[in-house]
Amino acid sequence: MDDRIRAHAETLVDWSARVDPGDDVVVRVDEGAHDLAVAVAAALGDRGANLLATYGSDEMTRAYLRAHDGDFAPATAERTLYERADVTLSLRGSRNTAATADVPGDVRNAHARARRDVREARLATDWVSTVHPTRSLAQAAGMSYEAYREFVYDAVLRDWASLADEMGRVKTRLDDADEVRIVADGTDLTLSVGGRTAVNSAASVAYDSHNLPSGEVFTAPVTAEGEVTFDVPVTVEGTRVRDATLVLSDGDVVEFAAATGESALADLLATDDGAKRLGELGIGMNRGITRPTDNVLFDEKMAGTVHLALGRAYDACLPDGETGTESAIHVDLITRMGEGSRLLVDGDPIQRDGRFVWEGA
Amino acid sequence: MDDRIRAHAETLVDWSARVDPGDDVVVRVDEGAHDLAVAVAAALGDRGANLLATYGSDEMTRAYLRAHDGDFAPATAERTLYERADVTLSLRGSRNTAATADVPGDVRNAHARARRDVREARLATDWVSTVHPTRSLAQAAGMSYEAYREFVYDAVLRDWASLADEMGRVKTRLDDADEVRIVADGTDLTLSVGGRTAVNSAASVAYDSHNLPSGEVFTAPVTAEGEVTFDVPVTVEGTRVRDATLVLSDGDVVEFAAATGESALADLLATDDGAKRLGELGIGMNRGITRPTDNVLFDEKMAGTVHLALGRAYDACLPDGETGTESAIHVDLITRMGEGSRLLVDGDPIQRDGRFVWEGA
CATH class of the missing domain: 3.40.1830.10 (Thermophilic metalloprotease (M29))
Known part of the structure; x- marks a missing residue:
């Protein structure tokens, strides 16, 4: 064997x-x-x-x-x-x-x-x-x-204990934060995350994480403002969607476009009220995943990417008694954090050019 | 398909x-x-x-x-x-x-x-x-x-309903009988079956029969007298046994031999007291099985054969409160009912030359 x-x-x-x-x-x-x-x-x-x-x-x-x-x-x-x-x-x-x-x-x-x-x-x-x-x-x-x-x-086959420690640092930063800002090619989006709890998804039931591989930290944004471009292709109900862009105001998608699959994106956004809002902000941290394979369970974990889900939020991210975005859908859209990109927590960069500030060059 | x-x-x-x-x-x-x-x-x-x-x-x-x-x-x-x-x-x-x-x-x-x-x-x-x-x-x-x-x-893929009817006739004969005699090449064995109940093993839970295919009628002999030769080879604990012969007196095996595998047969008979007695008389009636394949579940059902098991009897054949042969083993040995053979129930032939008397020529 x-x-x-x-x-x-x-x-x-x-x-x-x-x-x-x-x-x-x-x-x-x-x-x-x-x-x-x-x-x-x-x-x-x-x-x-x-x-x-x-x-x-x-x-x-x-x-x-x-x-x-x-x-x-x-x-x-x-x-x-x-x-x-x-x-x-x-x-x-x-x-x-x-x-x-x-x-x-x-x-x-x-x-x-x-x-x-x-x-x-x-x-x-x-x-x-x-x-x-x-x-x-x-x-x-x-x-x-x-x-x-x-x-x-x-x-x-990662060093999961070590990755869980590193992801724990990101979780702590997100838990303590009011605001996350994503700046990349075609993207400048500000998400408020105050009061929400991030999940350290370390591929173990001990972390309430149920997929192997995993390797992401995710939370549920309260609201969002700005523009975002998703340059990793995803398949939505059988249709390939490429280079989707969203403009969000007060948490709602107010404009959208896509290079291909725009009508599938339109259908998705029309599902219900929650489908026009964000249920998840996820930060991919699995460095073993270096390319997309049209399988969201892998793609969304790719190191050097962030993903946002249209639709339903996960309960684990919400304070008791609070409901996040509710919707029949939860569809992840992924963007690469390439050269020149920054991920800022309360104005403080935790990632530049797709690499965390604590990583070596 | x-x-x-x-x-x-x-x-x-x-x-x-x-x-x-x-x-x-x-x-x-x-x-x-x-x-x-x-x-x-x-x-x-x-x-x-x-x-x-x-x-x-x-x-x-x-x-x-x-x-x-x-x-x-x-x-x-x-x-x-x-x-x-x-x-x-x-x-x-x-x-x-x-x-x-x-x-x-x-x-x-x-x-x-x-x-x-x-x-x-x-x-x-x-x-x-x-x-x-x-x-x-x-x-x-x-x-x-x-x-x-x-x-x-x-x-x-048999006509199981029709075979179940035919096997029902054999069961009735055995249930009513005191004695079954098997006469074939190298075989003249008389088995007493009085008070025992035959099972119509028609490959259906409705007949308390749990293997598909099946196609046999079996009962538990009380005692046995005579000689029998098993000309269908069987594998016993990994050893091929060919042309085994047994001589039985008052239900016990008193002499034995085999063309090959005689020591495996000897080991088998030495297992315990019940291993030297018969636990089952079975009559194969599946006409779709025309040759042995070294798989007893098929071989013992072959039309034109009878089989006898050394060792344990099945409860279904025994009157309430009566124990039949008890043993750690139950090993089926098979003999062909060829040209010149007869199967007699209380002296009345029900099978000649391997064919039941009600079958056409």
Whole structure:
């Protein structure tokens, strides 16, 4: 076995999920994630945990949903499983990212609604989701299989303890701050963040962070003023959006444009009132992620970028009793902090030219 | 998808497991059983059942067990899953029948002991185990993949309702009988079966039959007298045993021999007192199985054969309060009913030359 697969499994079990002896661990294995699943099984055996593997087959899901009339019964047995489980590890690794493309949307939605209690029970365990590099995911990223594997392991196999310390410094600065200003090519945006709490997303349940890789610090802005250009392309509901620009006044998007995909952006902004406001300011700090791969879970963690989400804010960032932006959507848009850029906290630069002031040159 | 895979799935769901709308169905998918799993998912969706797929990976099991110290915690979450489930479908289909060959026996046994309650909960559901033809299983059978697929589907895709009726006739004869006599080349054995109940093993939970394919009628002999030759080879603890002969007196094996594997047979008979007695008389009635494949679950169902098991009797064959042969083992040995053979019930032939008297010539 590739040593990197073994290291990935150990990072997942020890750093991310903090598995203890005797824990009941559910491992969800996607069709293409077998090799990682074998390594995870070894790590769980070594730690003395219990292992139940479930099979996350997109082709089974497609066949099941296409045959079903959409009137779903409660999934009591599966809910009970997660109610009793301590940890859930999702090993994503598709063999075809379009495998469920021909499932009718109404059946898919009815299935999701009927399984809300299963999902809640699963999210109440110490859950972590990770990605095993497959040929299908390499294809989606526009990369060769070998290059994609390098890319994923560079992102996953970090010195997480050290990164968590560094991200803790950024969190402290944001927690204490009233205002963050982002200055870059096509961007001069001021966000008020007073009273909000930042999350140190260090790829571990100990940090309330549930994706491996992670590597970002994020908070929920109260309001925003200025202009921003997103030069990292993103895919919104199947449409590629490039070089989107927003003008915000008193927290609301008042003007917008995009080099491509402008109508998709328009549809997005029209979803509801909250879709025109920002729910998240995130600062990417994973230095293993050096290029976008059209997968927002990686792209938004890229070191030297910041991202802003249109729509819903995360509860973890809000003081008790306060609601942030509420919306049916949460769509991340990403901008590179290139040459000449600055990230200022209460007027004090913490990043210049895409590098934090405490980094060497 | 191959129509036979779809037909297999429908036979499994409808005939074997009798799945109802709203049933919580656990589908255990072996590494090589993906294609059958997709067809089963479609059948379950169509019937309105709930589906949870588990992944029965031998390679995960090996990695887990080899890394574990053998001190296993109770698997509470998994036990609870089966306690709440209505149906369990096991889709066997290995990619390597030797995948767990290097797992230490003591760890394997400790794992099985720690999971006894999981197993009992699973066996308390309406469970059915079936086989998806894989290259690995074809190799174990000494057959090409294509020929093995033909073989498996011939065995699985029967007119089960009609076979269940025919086997019901044999069951009635055995239930009413005092004595069964088997006469064939090298065989003249008389078994007393008075007071015992035969099982019509028709590959359906409705018949208390849990394997697809099945196709045998079996009972538990009280005692046996005479000689028997088993001309279908079987593998006993990894050793091939050919042309075993037993001489029985007052129910005990008093002489034995074998053309090959005689010492394996000797070890088997020395296991305990019950290992020298017969626990089962079975009559193979699956006409889709026309050759042995070194897989006892198929071989013992072959039409025109009978099998006798050394060791433990099945409870279903015994009157309440009566114990049959008790033993740590239950090993089936198979003999062909060829030209000149007869199977007599209370002196009345029900089969001649390997064909039942009610069959056409």
